[in-house]
Amino acid sequence: MRTITVVGASLAGLYAARELRAQGYDGRLVIIGAEPHPPYDRPPLSKDFLTGKADEDQLALSDAEETDELAAEWLLGVRARALDARGRTVLLEDGRTVASDGVVIATGACARRLPGPSLAGVHTLRTLCDARALRADLAAWPQRVVVIGGGFIGAETASSCVALGHDVTVVEAAPLPLLPQLGADMAAVCAGLHARGGAELVTGTGVAALHGDATVRAVELADGRMLPADVVVVGIGATPNTGWLAGSTLALDDGVLCDDGCVTALPHVVAVGDVARVGAARAEHWTSATEQPRVAVRNLLAGHTAETVRPLPYFWSDQYGSRIQFAGRRRADDTVRLVEGSPEEGSFLAAYEREGHTTAVLAVDRPRPFTRMRRGLLAAVPVAA
Amino acid sequence: MIPVCRLEDLPAGESVRVDTTPPIAVFNADGEIYAIDDTCSHQDASLSEGWLEGCLVECPLHAASFDLRTGRPTCLPARRAVRTHRVSVDDGTIHVHLVAEEGSAA
Numbered sequence: 001m002r003t004i005t006v007v008g009a010s011l012a013g014l015y016a017a018r019e020l021r022a023q024g025y026d027g028r029l030v031i032i033g034a035e036p037h038p039p040y041d042r043p044p045l046s047k048d049f050l051t052g053k054a055d056e057d058q059l060a061l062s063d064a065e066e067t068d069e070l071a072a073e074w075l076l077g078v079r080a081r082a083l084d085a086r087g088r089t090v091l092l093e094d095g096r097t098v099a100s101d102g103v104v105i106a107t108g109a110c111a112r113r114l115p116g117p118s119l120a121g122v123h124t125l126r127t128l129c130d131a132r133a134l135r136a137d138l139a140a141w142p143q144r145v146v147v148i149g150g151g152f153i154g155a156e157t158a159s160s161c162v163a164l165g166h167d168v169t170v171v172e173a174a175p176l177p178l179l180p181q182l183g184a185d186m187a188a189v190c191a192g193l194h195a196r197g198g199a200e201l202v203t204g205t206g207v208a209a210l211h212g213d214a215t216v217r218a219v220e221l222a223d224g225r226m227l228p229a230d231v232v233v234v235g236i237g238a239t240p241n242t243g244w245l246a247g248s249t250l251a252l253d254d255g256v257l258c259d260d261g262c263v264t265a266l267p268h269v270v271a272v273g274d275v276a277r278v279g280a281a282r283a284e285h286w287t288s289a290t291e292q293p294r295v296a297v298r299n300l301l302a303g304h305t306a307e308t309v310r311p312l313p314y315f316w317s318d319q320y321g322s323r324i325q326f327a328g329r330r331r332a333d334d335t336v337r338l339v340e341g342s343p344e345e346g347s348f349l350a351a352y353e354r355e356g357h358t359t360a361v362l363a364v365d366r367p368r369p370f371t372r373m374r375r376g377l378l379a380a381v382p383v384a385a
Numbered sequence: 386m387i388p389v390c391r392l393e394d395l396p397a398g399e400s401v402r403v404d405t406t407p408p409i410a411v412f413n414a415d416g417e418i419y420a421i422d423d424t425c426s427h428q429d430a431s432l433s434e435g436w437l438e439g440c441l442v443e444c445p446l447h448a449a450s451f452d453l454r455t456g457r458p459t460c461l462p463a464r465r466a467v468r469t470h471r472v473s474v475d476d477g478t479i480h481v482h483l484v485a486e487e488g489s490a491a
Contacts, residue, residue: 015461018461041428043428044428048429061462062464063464066464286447287447290461290462316446323446325446367430367431367434367435367445367446368434368435368436368445370445371434371435371436371443371445372436375436
């Protein structure tokens with residue numbers, strides 16, 4: 001291969017570029033990024049960056065030395081608009097084209113928004129620009145902040161807003177936040193972090209409308225309640241960025257469909273990170289974005305699926321001074337057993353079990369035994385045929 | 386020079402955090418005692434709570450791995466070394482010498 005193009009200057013895109021060089025590819029390497037910034041780390045955006053503990057330079061994923069070593073052509077601040085039917089030419093929105101022998105799709109996902117006109121004071125939190133804008137709005141305080149969505153972004157943002165001195169309400173449509181991820185018992189425990197941290201949690205009701213003239217003034221809930229708001233953060237999930245692939249021959253269905261080795265129906269096109277649906281699953285985890293590129297690049301360079309990923313979902317979240325870590329795949333009927341500590345003391349380790357096997361593990365401020373159990377789960381992940 | 390604990394209170398495979406500023410992590414790696422800065426150079430996590438295997442400690446948050454002898458990361462996502470500190474055992478007590486030796490930048 002003489003030219004490989006990585007579409008998406010993201011965490012997964014950068015890891016793919018690193019892997020290409022590490023695995024011996026010495027041809028032309030083009031990296032296309034829709035955002036103007038070089039690759040940066042997103043997890044701190046809702047935490048240390050929002051509270052001002054970390055600045056933009058600390059978000060950088062790479063440095064000048066590595067950038068030199070990668071010897072890539074960076075096309076930043078320009079969006080990919082299409083991939084031709086053969087998967088050989090990437091068309092950019094400014095009309096340029098990049099002819100490629102191999103393509104790594106790493107275009108990520110974008111934050112889902114609420115329908116309706118856009119009002120000042122209403123934010124999503126996904127990109128550095130989003131985080132800058134929210135940070136600026138939070139600089140004046142105290143403000144009434146309503147966070148819509150009690151998932152990780154919502155909970156972390158709420159926690160940061162409380163730390164900044166704001167009056168915070170979290171609205172979750174489901175009976176509990178994180179219900180699908182953690183199950184009812186553990187979701188209830190984690191929901192308790194909001195109250196302990198000083199945020200109000202409203203569950204079981206969706207949002208009917210946002211009110212305001214040019215600037216948001218209130219959030220109207222589906223049950224008729226009206227929550228006054230100066231700042232609204234919408235954290236209701238993300239949609240994979242596949243729109244630009246609409247004219248290609250690639251199969252798209254909540255992500256770019258890939259086999260277990262991150263390879264699409266075209267052997268010279270692979271996909272990694274939030275945009276990739278690998279096997280039958282799409283994961284929006286930092287860990288997937290860093291683990292998939294090694295396998296994807298190996299298969300891209302081999303020209304076929306020589307290796308498959310062995311995913312063990314892992315995510316963490318820092319909220320109200322507590323660190324939540326979860327690994328594994330729980331099913332609805334798994335039983336939960338407390339292994340160490342207790343929710344009352346604020347630190348515990350819990351195992352999800354089925355037929356005598358551990359399927360998943362959850363820890364709040366128990367990193368060491370969590371790591372031990374996570375490694376045990378990892379060793380038990382079967383190698384896909 | 387800061388006393389850490391009795392040698393017998395830090396068996397092989399164990400680690401302890403010293404609440405200096407910045408905090409330091411002391412490890413017993415198969416009988417050899419090492420001290421490095423406790424905070425992972427990638428993101429805020431305590432290496433004393435990491436996974437110790439031989440002379441390597443794996444960060445409990447994102448699995449960056451550091452060589453206790455040099456402080457250098459052996460894999461991503463960490464790219465910067467953590468500082469190493471000299472340790473000694475006097476009369477059965479482990480001491481950390483706070484004259485920091487810069488872990489050379491990898």
